Amino acid sequence: MSRNQESKMKILSTASTLFQKQGYHATGLNQIIKESGCPKGSLYYYFPEGKEQLATEAINRTKDFAAQELRNLFSQHDDVIKALECFFGQCLSFNPKIAHDGIPLALISLETWHMSEQLRLACKNAYEELIMILREKFIQSNWPPEEATEMAYLVFSMIEGGSIFVLTYKSNESLKRICKSIIELIKLKQKEIRRKLRNEL
Amino acid sequence: MSRNQESKMKILSTASTLFQKQGYHATGLNQIIKESGCPKGSLYYYFPEGKEQLATEAINRTKDFAAQELRNLFSQHDDVIKALECFFGQCLSFNPKIAHDGIPLALISLETWHMSEQLRLACKNAYEELIMILREKFIQSNWPPEEATEMAYLVFSMIEGGSIFVLTYKSNESLKRICKSIIELIKLKQKEIRRKLRNEL
DNA sequence: GTCTATATGTTGATAGAC
DNA sequence: GTCTATCAACATATAGAC
Numbered sequence A, B: 001m002s003r004n005q006e007s008k009m010k011i012l013s014t015a016s017t018l019f020q021k022q023g024y025h026a027t028g029l030n031q032i033i034k035e036s037g038c039p040k041g042s043l044y045y046y047f048p049e050g051k052e053q054l055a056t057e058a059i060n061r062t063k064d065f066a067a068q069e070l071r072n073l074f075s076q077h078d079d080v081i082k083a084l085e086c087f088f089g090q091c092l093s094f095n096p097k098i099a100h101d102g103i104p105l106a107l108i109s110l111e112t113w114h115m116s117e118q119l120r121l122a123c124k125n126a127y128e129e130l131i132m133i134l135r136e137k138f139i140q141s142n143w144p145p146e147e148a149t150e151m152a153y154l155v156f157s158m159i160e161g162g163s164i165f166v167l168t169y170k171s172n173e174s175l176k177r178i179c180k181s182i183i184e185l186i187k188l189k190q191k192e193i194r195r196k197l198r199n200e201l
Numbered sequence C: 001g002t003c004t005a006t007a008t009g010t011t012g013a014t015a016g017a018c
Numbered sequence D: 001g002t003c004t005a006t007c008a009a010c011a012t013a014t015a016g017a018c
Helices: A003-022 A029-036 A040-046 A051-074 A080-093 A106-112 A117-140 A145-169 A173-200 B003-022 B029-036 B040-046 B051-074 B080-093 B106-112 B117-140 B145-169 B173-200
Strands: none
Touching (some): A003 A029, A003 A051, A003 A106, A029 A051, A051 A106, A051 A117, A106 A117, A106 B106, A117 A145, A145 B106, A145 B117, A145 B145, A145 B173, A173 B145, A173 B173, B003 B029, B003 B051, B029 B040, B051 B080, B051 B117, B080 B117, B080 B145, B080 B173, B106 B117, B117 B145, B145 B173
């Protein structure tokens, strides 16, 4: 790989981190190039459409990274409940002071949905992919497609909402409670589903 | 009420709306005074500490407004499930294009938690008050305090997360699904709680 | 491809006349 | 209390030498 592509990757990874933590508007291009150590000229060379293009590619990068991690994590457990417990453990192991990987997209999505169709669609696309991964896991555990879809959306909305509390409270406590409740509720729901399945047989 | 206080209120209400929709960094003081119709001199007369003070008071205003509405809504139903169904109906009746009252705080909280302790605490305080209102409603419906706390956090995190989807997707569909699932899960949990209570008697 | 210098606009904030 | 003029600092973006 040429030296140029290395510069592009450096800019992109720095931008991803900063956009996730500080948001779109609070992150200046000057800060990005300064922290990446790359020359400013390179930024507009690799991202000629400027900030919006850079943010779009940063979102896609974040999505790819998260999707890969999620798939990898889920491949280690057959049962969806075990997989989610593992996933939640991962979420909770992050220190709120340094990591905010729980909400890689919430902030930039809330900031930009009304002003940039390009960024909104990038976020939407990212959410859809991540949710589908979880949905597939429910289906693998014999959940009916309809219930799998519903629960996947539910779990993701709780993670997003719970992550907001983590940062606002600067504490993991509420997310811990939330994850515990989710697992409990999923188990309740799974019992109901299996009972229904037995009755249908 | 003097004319001055009227100017202050006008600035504050305009600021609240803009901060909620566009966020903290995307909303300039110039835009606020322009849309409020008030003179710029008034802004620094009433909010001498500038943007941060204005945002803090805007958050508190939003919190008071939301808390009052929630209390009013909940007072109309004795049962917490009926109350929540009514609340969700209210949430879903908002058009995503014009209203974003579902997430009055998520955006500004995610934007500012790491850079302003004053704003973070204002958001935290707001969340706590709203969650306690819901918790009280669960307790009124004979939920044990521990379970009431857990479920209140859970419901709010789902609403926050679900609202992110509403805006990102520009559609109510996912929030509808989420609300439906929440109600269903609460009913399941309530059955379990009542069974436990009967066993203890 | 890299880097500097700069153009152009907007931000939050202030000073001072009225 | 109101309003104007203005500040310095920041933003995104560009032009052109090397």
